[in-house]
Amino acid sequence: MNQDTARTLFEHGAFLILQDVPEGTDFGIDWNSWVTGPKFEGVKMIPPGVHFVFYNTVSKYGGQPAPRTGFFHNFKSKEIMVKRWSPQTEELLDQHCIEDELTAIRGKLQDLDKHLAAYPYDTLKKWVSMTNELTADVTEKLQPDDRKIRSVLELLPHESTPDDMDTGRTRPTDKDGLPCLNVNPTTVIHFSPIPEQWYPPGAKPSEMTQHSMDSSYVLSTLLARYEKPENILGELQFTFVCFILGQVFDAFEQWKKLVRVICFCECDLNNHIDLFKSFVTVLYHQINEIPVDFFVDIVSSNNFLVSTLSRMFNNIEASCFDEELQAKATKFRKYLTKKYKWKFNAEPEDWAPVVVEL
Structure with missing residues (x-):
């Protein structure tokens, strides 16, 4: 990168100022990660848009790193975000600076420059391809109330009841005498609910069978939750980032549930041509980031993606009227067969629908 380009990016990019981060912390943004040194104070030249920042501490005495924590943020051009490390919670906490404080920090950016890691622009294209459908609105809709993505959910003691107080117990316990714990609701990601049964309430037995083979109903129900149909692909990318980077x-x-719902859509397939075209592109980029044997069930030896994509390829071949989607699906199928040696044939026996007798 030449100096003129670097100067332009420095002037228009966003800044993430991190105060008091312990040396040796695993820290990353998007598809980049580092181990922090003693002079690390943040990241500069962050391109505008949605990004994912993550970190986990490592004990200076060795051993396993702490569970990963991260957050999504839609950085604006020239924005300055300030966070400070909390030794008590081992998390980065927001520092809500007033305008005068931000102005003072902006005036010191040149002095801070040598302590700031430059955003690696050689990986930006990859990040964009993995999040092109992930808008700020979708991120806001899905992320937890406390806006932190945790690899391990936070647990809280179960609140005491009058019965507990009568028995002299200050905290309820389970049958083994261990404290009862509940997940802190503010740490839960707001994934779109996907019903286990794909048929509508009051469906007849024959309709249950049809809906169990075709996800058109449940897909339309999911799409109705979003402002735009393609936002379901934003959630698909959100879940992928949370798993791969957020652990x-x-x-x-x-992610698997969403993939299966989209792939099993048959009757309404021609009503969602653009959605399926974009879905193939999203899946193409995601699959390339995962080991080829990752989707193989260690018990049944079935490959989830092979089984699921087989249904989509068959549906497109049999029912799709759009030649462009047909060509794109065929090209994708040949690519997967050539690169991963996947064979898209009949689905496994345990995926066959249960026929309801009248």
């Missing part, structure tokens, strides 16, 4: 396993489970 949130529940996000991977949500």
